[in-house]
Amino acid sequence: MESQKNEENVTSNLLKAQSHIWNHIFNFINSMSLKCVVDLGIPDIIHNYGKPISLSKLISLLPIHPSKTCFIHRLMRIMTHSSFFSQYNVTENELEIEYMLTDASILLLKDNPMSVTPFVHAMLDPVLTNPWHQFSTWLKNDDPTTFETTHRMLLWEYVACDSKFSNLFNESMASDTRLVTNLLIEKCRGVFNGLESLVDVGGGTGTMAKALAKSFPQMEFSVFDLPHVVDGLQGSENLNYVGGDMFKEIPPTDAILLKWILHDWNDEECVKILKNCKDAISKKGKQGKVIVIDMVLESEKESINESVETQLFFDMLMMVVLAGKERNKKEWIKLISSAGFSDYKITPILGLRSLIEIYP
Numbered sequence: 331m332e333s334q335k336n337e338e339n340v341t342s343n344l345l346k347a348q349s350h351i352w353n354h355i356f357n358f359i360n361s362m363s364l365k366c367v368v369d370l371g372i373p374d375i376i377h378n379y380g381k382p383i384s385l386s387k388l389i390s391l392l393p394i395h396p397s398k399t400c401f402i403h404r405l406m407r408i409m410t411h412s413s414f415f416s417q418y419n420v421t422e423n424e425l426e427i428e429y430m431l432t433d434a435s436i437l438l439l440k441d442n443p444m445s446v447t448p449f450v451h452a453m454l455d456p457v458l459t460n461p462w463h464q465f466s467t468w469l470k471n472d473d474p475t476t477f478e479t480t481h482r483m484l485l486w487e488y489v490a491c492d493s494k495f496s497n498l499f500n501e502s503m504a505s506d507t508r509l510v511t512n513l514l515i516e517k518c519r520g521v522f523n524g525l526e527s528l529v530d531v532g533g534g535t536g537t538m539a540k541a542l543a544k545s546f547p548q549m550e551f552s553v554f555d556l557p558h559v560v561d562g563l564q565g566s567e568n569l570n571y572v573g574g575d576m577f578k579e580i581p582p583t584d585a586i587l588l589k590w591i592l593h594d595w596n597d598e599e600c601v602k603i604l605k606n607c608k609d610a611i612s613k614k615g616k617q618g619k620v621i622v623i624d625m626v627l628e629s630e631k632e633s634i635n636e637s638v639e640t641q642l643f644f645d646m647l648m649m650v651v652l653a654g655k656e657r658n659k660k661e662w663i664k665l666i667s668s669a670g671f672s673d674y675k676i677t678p679i680l681g682l683r684s685l686i687e688i689y690p
C-alpha cells in the first residue's frame with residue numbers, strides 16, 4: 331500500500347517536471363502569438379467594432395488570406411487563455427463566440443497614447459531576438475555582449491546605422507515614456523517643486539521633456555542625448571536639445587532625469603554617469619537632485635504574483651543586449667554612495683519600476 335502510493339507520487343512528479351519543461355520550451359509561443367495579434371491589428375479591429383465581436387465578423391475584417399480563416403479561432407483561443415481577450419458568448423458553435431478587449435489588449439490599441447504596441451514591435455524584432463541563440467556562445471567567448479556576438483557592433487552603434495530599427499527602438503522608448511510621464515505628472519508633481527531647470531540625460535527624442543515642459547512652463551528643460559539622436563530636432567520656448575556624451579560632461583542644471591539609463595550600464599559606468607550628474611547639479615550652487623526611474627529588484631518574499639519573473643526578464647535582456655543589469659535596493663544604495671551622494675529616497679510608484687531621488 332505504502333509503496334504503491336510512493337510510486338504514484340514519483341510518476342506524478344515526473345509528469346509535472348515534463349510539463350514544466352514543455353512550458354519553458356514553448357514560452358516563446360506566447361511572445362510570438364502576441365506579436366502576430368499586434369501585427370494583424372486585432373485589438374484595434376475589436377475596438378473599432380464597438381461591441382463584442384463574433385469570430386466570423388472578426389475574420390471578415392482581418393487582412394488575411396481566405397485560405398487562413400480557419401486558423402484564427404486557435405490564435406484567439408490561446409490569447410484568450412492568456413487574458414488578452416475575454417469571451418462573451420460561450421457556445422458550441424465556435425463562429426458565434428464573441429470576443430471583448432481586456433485591460434491588456436486596451437493597452438495595445440494603436441491610438442491609445444500610452445500604447446505598448448511599439449514596445450512589442452521593437453523588443454520582438456529579430457534584431458533583438460536573434461542574439462538569444464548565441465547566449466551560451468557569448469558565455470564562452472570574450473565579447474562584451476551577446477548582441478555584439480551576433481551583430482559585431484554595440485547596440486548604440488546598431489541603432490545609429492539602421493534607421494528602420496532606430497525608429498522602432500526610439501518609438502518603443504517614447505511610448506513607454508508617455509505612460510510613465512502621465513503617471514509622474516499626476517501622482518508626483520511634488521518631485522519638481524522648487525526646480526528651475528532639468529536635463530533629461532539620455533532623453534532620446536524628447537517625449538518626457540516635451541510633456542514636462544508643457545506641464546511646468548516656468549521651468550527650463552534640456553534633452554541631452556547622443557548627437558545622432560538629437561540632431562535636427564526642434565526645441566520650443568522652454569525646451570532645447572543638446573548633443574553630447576554623458577560619460578564626458580553633462581550641462582549644468584538644478585535637476586537631472588535618468589529614465590531607463592542606469593540599467594543599461596555596469597556599476598563602474600553608472601558611477602561615472604552619476605559623478606558627472608553630481609558635477610552638473612553642483613554648478614548652479616543650489617541643492618539639486620538626480621531623479622532616476624528604473625527597477626528596484628524585489629525578492630521572492632516581497633513580490634506579488636508575476637512581478638519577480640518580469641523583473642528578472644528585464645535583467646536578462648539587459649545582460650544580453652547591453653551588459654547592463656537590474657539592481658536590488660542594496661545595490662542601488664552602493665551605487666549612490668560610490669558616486670559621492672549623501673541621501674536618497676525610493677518611491678515605488680510605477681508598478682515594476684520606482685522613482686529614486688538622489689541628493690548630493
Ligand SMILES: C[S@@+](CC[C@H](N)C(=O)[O-])C[C@H]1O[C@@H](n2cnc3c(N)ncnc32)[C@H](O)[C@@H]1O
Nearest residue numbers: 503504507532533534555556574575576589590
Ligand atoms: C534605453 S534608452 C532610454 C531613453 C529615454 N530615457 C526613455 O526612457 O525613453 C537610452 C538612451 O541613452 C542614450 N545614450 C546612450 N549612450 C549615451 C551617451 N554616452 N550619452 C548620452 N546618451 C546616451 C541612447 O541614445 C538612448 O536614447
Ligand SMILES: C/C=C\c1ccc(O)c(OC)c1
Nearest residue numbers: 458485499590591593594651
Ligand atoms: C534594444 C533593446 C532593449 C533595451 C535597450 C535599452 C533599454 O534601456 C531597454 O529598456 C527596456 C531595452
